[in-house]
Amino acid sequence: MDGDENPFTGSASLGSSGVDPLTRLTTSVRAGWEAENRAAARRLSACYDLLLECLRRDDSGAGPESPPGHAVVDPFDVATGYVVAAMAVSTLRAESMVSFAADLHQRYPAVLAALASGRLDQRAAELLARQMATVDPSVLPQVQQDVVDDYLAAIEAGERLGARAIRDAVDTIIARHDADGIRRRKEDASRARGVRINKGADGMSTVSAILATEEAAVLAEAIDQRAAEHAAAEAAAATTEGTGQPDPDPDPDPDPDYYYSKAERRADALLSLVCGDSPQPGSSDHPVSPLRPKVTVIAPGNTGADNPGADGDGVRVEFTRTGEAALQALLDMLNISDGASVEKVDPRIGAADDAGRGLKYRPGAELARRIRLRDGTCRHPGCAVPADDCDIDHVRPFDHADPARGGPTEEHNLMCLCRRHHRFKTFSDWIYNLEPEGGLTVVTPDGATMTTRPSGPLGAYRREQARAESQAWNRQQKRNPDPTTTGGEARPEPTYWSRRALRLNAERARAHGSADTRFVDHGRWWRRNAPVVSTVEHEVRALLDDLLSPPPF
Numbered sequence: 001m002d003g004d005e006n007p008f009t010g011s012a013s014l015g016s017s018g019v020d021p022l023t024r025l026t027t028s029v030r031a032g033w034e035a036e037n038r039a040a041a042r043r044l045s046a047c048y049d050l051l052l053e054c055l056r057r058d059d060s061g062a063g064p065e066s067p068p069g070h071a072v073v074d075p076f077d078v079a080t081g082y083v084v085a086a087m088a089v090s091t092l093r094a095e096s097m098v099s100f101a102a103d104l105h106q107r108y109p110a111v112l113a114a115l116a117s118g119r120l121d122q123r124a125a126e127l128l129a130r131q132m133a134t135v136d137p138s139v140l141p142q143v144q145q146d147v148v149d150d151y152l153a154a155i156e157a158g159e160r161l162g163a164r165a166i167r168d169a170v171d172t173i174i175a176r177h178d179a180d181g182i183r184r185r186k187e188d189a190s191r192a193r194g195v196r197i198n199k200g201a202d203g204m205s206t207v208s209a210i211l212a213t214e215e216a217a218v219l220a221e222a223i224d225q226r227a228a229e230h231a232a233a234e235a236a237a238a239t240t241e242g243t244g245q246p247d248p249d250p251d252p253d254p255d256p257d258y259y260y261s262k263a264e265r266r267a268d269a270l271l272s273l274v275c276g277d278s279p280q281p282g283s284s285d286h287p288v289s290p291l292r293p294k295v296t297v298i299a300p301g302n303t304g305a306d307n308p309g310a311d312g313d314g315v316r317v318e319f320t321r322t323g324e325a326a327l328q329a330l331l332d333m334l335n336i337s338d339g340a341s342v343e344k345v346d347p348r349i350g351a352a353d354d355a356g357r358g359l360k361y362r363p364g365a366e367l368a369r370r371i372r373l374r375d376g377t378c379r380h381p382g383c384a385v386p387a388d389d390c391d392i393d394h395v396r397p398f399d400h401a402d403p404a405r406g407g408p409t410e411e412h413n414l415m416c417l418c419r420r421h422h423r424f425k426t427f428s429d430w431i432y433n434l435e436p437e438g439g440l441t442v443v444t445p446d447g448a449t450m451t452t453r454p455s456g457p458l459g460a461y462r463r464e465q466a467r468a469e470s471q472a473w474n475r476q477q478k479r480n481p482d483p484t485t486t487g488g489e490a491r492p493e494p495t496y497w498s499r500r501a502l503r504l505n506a507e508r509a510r511a512h513g514s515a516d517t518r519f520v521d522h523g524r525w526w527r528r529n530a531p532v533v534s535t536v537e538h539e540v541r542a543l544l545d546d547l548l549s550p551p552p553f
Helices: 021-060 075-087 091-106 109-116 122-131 140-156 163-177 179-190 213-237 262-275 327-334 365-375 419-427 457-479 496-512 524-529 536-548
Strands: 194-199 205-210 294-298 316-319 323-325 341-345 391-394 414-417 431-434 440-443 449-452
Touching: 021 075, 021 091, 021 109, 021 122, 075 091, 075 419, 091 109, 091 122, 109 122, 109 140, 122 140, 122 163, 140 163, 163 179, 213 262, 213 524, 262 524, 294 457, 316 457, 341 365, 365 391, 365 414, 365 457, 391 419, 414 419
Parallel strands: 294 341
Antiparallel strands: 194 205, 294 316, 316 323, 391 414, 431 440, 440 449
């Protein structure tokens, strides 16, 4: 239909000028790409100018009136804070942006010029800069000019290089001018070796490892070999009932509609390598070392007098290292474990406060643990340093001369800050206000306001409970705005015991009905290592029953 325009490009779907629409749209995409590259160059230049201004203000404060050395805030941290406030990005991304902007202006002007012209995108610029990070400064101008010219020439010639091809091409140029630069970069890379476990979402977590190439090769071979052994053992165990002959059509998967991928088999093999396998009947293998997971259970108090509404709703299970899980997942883990370290947390605000300890500078172990469970990470806007690696800071400073005058060591006045942002908050002129439930408001000197919410399991639990209470109140108001009368007749609200009876009836109905299909299969390693008889599950169920269903007295 001639004349129909794309609302984003403004181009007609059929060109009346005889130009192929694909050609016109490709040109539009190219123009947008170049505009984005030029905008990235302007953004990075603005970040560098901001850093220079923070450095200038820091230098202008030098002299007899300047603060002591321990109270000086790094201008880089100040510039990063302003970038977070201006762009709504994380602290890590802001640091990377400011640092990259400084490198482009001070070390890689040729890369910056190519970016500003629109011919080079930011991701490629970062890759080129990273490859040249250890080049000798005496030859760096010539190296970077050759690198940029070679890359742009390849782009114009129609080549579309991947990251590995770009790195190889850059290393070829570096080797002609500074062979030691490549060796120094590899030595720096070896210092990043390690294993990290990150809390994920949807009941999953991420385990990442940075290893030397030869170490990764050994691990990969071991995982694949163990996965093959498990597959062979499963195939051998799949026999026709009563004949002892191999099943002509073995089906190792319990659910024929579920495909057990190679990646999942590798996950089970990794668990088997690290934790071992339980010895099978008739086997002489040694038993595996017992597991004792650390678990945090956040639930209301279990006494009817203190908390008559504790009917078990909203209980949160948190594995200390890897994040939230369901009660069923906890039982599955404990079924193959030698007990557990269970930490029960009362979610009430100020439940661990103590009048005597509130006048002391250092919080007690229980209060400190609650603050970390509430906050989850450093509370400075955009920062993601885990709370376990942070300091616990008084929002309103503690008065060492007269503790009763203000700044108490209580939950409503404490928050987690990493060491750098702890110093920043103490010695900068930014304003921090903490709400009793944990919400934090930060005001910059230029008036910009940022807010953060606690991201730890205790903070998330409180938000979920507050949301549930608000929804229940809204439902009650729609049903009966006045709980005492309805049309002139008395209508009392349901009691705790009537609600509990309804919940138990619903649970019995589910138990006698069809099986719950929401169960998540944790993998064959769990099923293979589950004992035939285990008293741990019964003990844990009794513990959770005490937590979730208190006796009526």
